[in-house]
Amino acid sequence: MTELVLQQLINGLVTGMAYSLLAVGFNLVFGTINIINFSHGAFYVLGGLFCYVLVSSMGLPYLVALLLSALVIGLVGFVAEKTILRPLRDKDPLVMMLATLGAGVGLESLAQALWGATPRTIPGPMSAMVQIGPVFITWQKLFIIAVGVVSIGVLHFVIRRTTLGQSMRAVAQSPTGAAVVGINFEWVYGVTVLLGAGFAGLTGGLLGAATAIYAFNALPVLIKSFVVVILGGLGSLPGAVVGGVLLGLVESLSITFLPDAFKDVIGYGVIIVVLLFRPQGLMGVSKSR
Amino acid sequence: MKHRNDALVKLGLLALILAAMSAGTRHGYFADLLVLSCVFGILAMSLDLIVGYVGELSLGHAAFFGIGAYTSTLLVKSGTTGFVGGVLAAAVVPALVGLVVGAISLRLRGPYFALATLAFGEGLSIIAKNWESLTGGPMGINGVPKPVFAIGSFSYAVETPMAAYILGAVILFLVFACLQYVLRTHTGQIFVAIRENSDLCESLSIPVFPYKLLAFTLSALFAGVAGSLYAHYTGFISSEVMDLRYLVTPLIMVLLGGRGTLFGPLLGAVVFTALPELLRMAGSARMVTVGFSLTIILILLPNGLAGIFQQLRQLRATQPAEAMETGRRGQ
Numbered sequence: 119m120t121e122l123v124l125q126q127l128i129n130g131l132v133t134g135m136a137y138s139l140l141a142v143g144f145n146l147v148f149g150t151i152n153i154i155n156f157s158h159g160a161f162y163v164l165g166g167l168f169c170y171v172l173v174s175s176m177g178l179p180y181l182v183a184l185l186l187s188a189l190v191i192g193l194v195g196f197v198a199e200k201t202i203l204r205p206l207r208d209k210d211p212l213v214m215m216l217a218t219l220g221a222g223v224g225l226e227s228l229a230q231a232l233w234g235a236t237p238r239t240i241p242g243p244m245s246a247m248v249q250i251g252p253v254f255i256t257w258q259k260l261f262i263i264a265v266g267v268v269s270i271g272v273l274h275f276v277i278r279r280t281t282l283g284q285s286m287r288a289v290a291q292s293p294t295g296a297a298v299v300g301i302n303f304e305w306v307y308g309v310t311v312l313l314g315a316g317f318a319g320l321t322g323g324l325l326g327a328a329t330a331i332y333a334f335n336a337l338p339v340l341i342k343s344f345v346v347v348i349l350g351g352l353g354s355l356p357g358a359v360v361g362g363v364l365l366g367l368v369e370s371l372s373i374t375f376l377p378d379a380f381k382d383v384i385g386y387g388v389i390i391v392v393l394l395f396r397p398q399g400l401m402g403v404s405k406s407r
Numbered sequence: 408m409k410h411r412n413d414a415l416v417k418l419g420l421l422a423l424i425l426a427a428m429s430a431g432t433r434h435g436y437f438a439d440l441l442v443l444s445c446v447f448g449i450l451a452m453s454l455d456l457i458v459g460y461v462g463e464l465s466l467g468h469a470a471f472f473g474i475g476a477y478t479s480t481l482l483v484k485s486g487t488t489g490f491v492g493g494v495l496a497a498a499v500v501p502a503l504v505g506l507v508v509g510a511i512s513l514r515l516r517g518p519y520f521a522l523a524t525l526a527f528g529e530g531l532s533i534i535a536k537n538w539e540s541l542t543g544g545p546m547g548i549n550g551v552p553k554p555v556f557a558i559g560s561f562s563y564a565v566e567t568p569m570a571a572y573i574l575g576a577v578i579l580f581l582v583f584a585c586l587q588y589v590l591r592t593h594t595g596q597i598f599v600a601i602r603e604n605s606d607l608c609e610s611l612s613i614p615v616f617p618y619k620l621l622a623f624t625l626s627a628l629f630a631g632v633a634g635s636l637y638a639h640y641t642g643f644i645s646s647e648v649m650d651l652r653y654l655v656t657p658l659i660m661v662l663l664g665g666r667g668t669l670f671g672p673l674l675g676a677v678v679f680t681a682l683p684e685l686l687r688m689a690g691s692a693r694m695v696t697v698g699f700s701l702t703i704i705l706i707l708l709p710n711g712l713a714g715i716f717q718q719l720r721q722l723r724a725t726q727p728a729e730a731m732e733t734g735r736r737g738q
Binding site for chain 2: 148152153154202205206209210211212213215216217218219220221222223224225226227228230231337338340341344345348352382383385386389390393
């Protein structure tokens with residue numbers, strides 16, 4: 119029993135790290151532009167499928183493909199920001215969110231049309247098992263944890279310590295104010311979505327090699343990012359990490375004790391409970407909404 | 408007085424248009440499109456109440472459509488109630504669910520509300536897919552009875568396309584009249600005031616939350632009616648009625664037509680029921696078009712088709728004044 123629980127805990131940790139990566143990208147866009155990017159799930163799916171194509175059809179090494187797919191999806195995000203959100207800059211946020219919803223649904227359906235309903239597993243080089251004490255885990259899953267820690271750490275550094283990060287925080291507070299002091303907020307918006315989409319694409323490539331990537335997964339992934347972000351607190355980077363890991367752990371423990379179908383319902387239950395009792399999230403700062 | 412006349416003129420206009428469109432029911436294929444236009448017209452108007460008038464993006468609307476469809480299907484098919492009872496239940500049950508969901512989710516606004524309702528809708532969709540003993544899951548329920556009106560020993564079954572269209576058009580007309588009435592009362596004005604500036608409303612001690620809850624409940628109610636009509640007309644429903652497609656398509660109808668108007672969503676419903684059918688698109692290809700057209704409409708026509716009419720009207724109204732202005736400057 120203890121071994122089973124430990125095994126589930128380590129699996130939950132991996133899933134949780136993937137959730138954190140998703141939520142970090144989602145949070146970044148929300149924190150800076152103050153809209154919800156409804157294309158986030160589609161970016162995840164496209165990232166995974168693109169990585170799959172690069173590895174299995176074009177024979178690129180997995181690591182190269184992973185980096186390339188994160189980069190390409192990031193660029194797609196940048197272009198989408200400039201073509202879709204820029205013309206709507208003076209409209210109300212509802213319109214901007216709907217525009218991302220439309221683009222997300224379009225991209226997701228395109229992925230479904232191209233790749234159909236078969237889940238694909240990216241043939242990665244790290245599918246071998248390794249034993250740590252009483253539990254077994256693939257190298258790929260350890261790799262996910264490592265990439266998660268490193269990339270979120272780097273992002274944290276970028277946001278806290280670099281000029282770009284400073285500009286992002288300034289634009290988040292007031293685009294006009296940022297423009298007054300000479301920050302090119304159009305550029306900052308673009309880079310923000312580039313990073314957000316890039317994180318989604320990266321997670322797609324990571325999870326696609328550990329489990330599978332599925333063209334119909336965009337909406338569940340979007341909602342999962344939202345659950346994590348609500349749990350951790352909107353706009354809080356540490357919150358996204360803690361929320362992601364927590365949700366991953368709770369979900370995988372729930373499979374041990376409850377029927378499988380309950381796993382997703384837990385996420386929705388979490389939203390309701392958190393919104394009712396601690397709307398600012400676990401790590402969020404209370405502010406009026 | 409003028410306002411009352413205005414309302415009657417709009418109702419008369421709608422009645423005329425609906426009557427004129429009945430000519431199309433002679434052709435079976437067009438009849439089908441017309442009936443579905445009525446169903447989606449009701450759905451789009453109900454969505455517009457919350458998205459266009461109160462100004463909150465509700466992404467759980469497909470769930471109410473689905474709850475309505477399933478409520479009346481299950482009741483009528485099991486013989487518990489007749490068609491009329493089924494439609495009434497399909498109004499009451501989604502309204503009650505809407506009341507509960509709204510009570511929780513309307514504490515939030517903007518992006519938070521949008522995602523909370525999306526999570527609710529998706530959660531319900533998962534339940535519908537998996538609770539196969541009740542909903543039939545993705546395989547669905549076949550042979551949903553056609554609408555039958557029974558009074559005493561007399562009974563009339565709606566079977567011809569013409570009859571189905573008349574039923575749809577009458578209910579559409581009633582829903583339109585009902586919404587128009589609500590929107591012209593003090594309550595409707597507060598809805599718009601909330602959309603324009605909800606903080607200001609609260610500072611004027613207008614209780615924003617109960618008004619939003621009322622609008623949300625009403626919109627769930629009418630969405631349920633649309634769902635019930637859909638189920639009884641097509642004769643088949645599955646868990647797909649709560650899918651993304653039934654969430655995004657009505658949103659497009661509202662936005663293409665023009666949110667915050669009643670005629671706009673109707674126009675959008677006709678266009679977006681007919682267009683994908685006429686272009687013979689199905690499955691993913693259809694959703695690719697639907698998704699991207701939502702984005703394109705927002706960029707090119709932010710106020711929808713109704714916005715074009717309004718601009719034309721404004722242009723006509725301002726032209727004489729501008730002419731005078733330039734004339735004076737010329738002197």
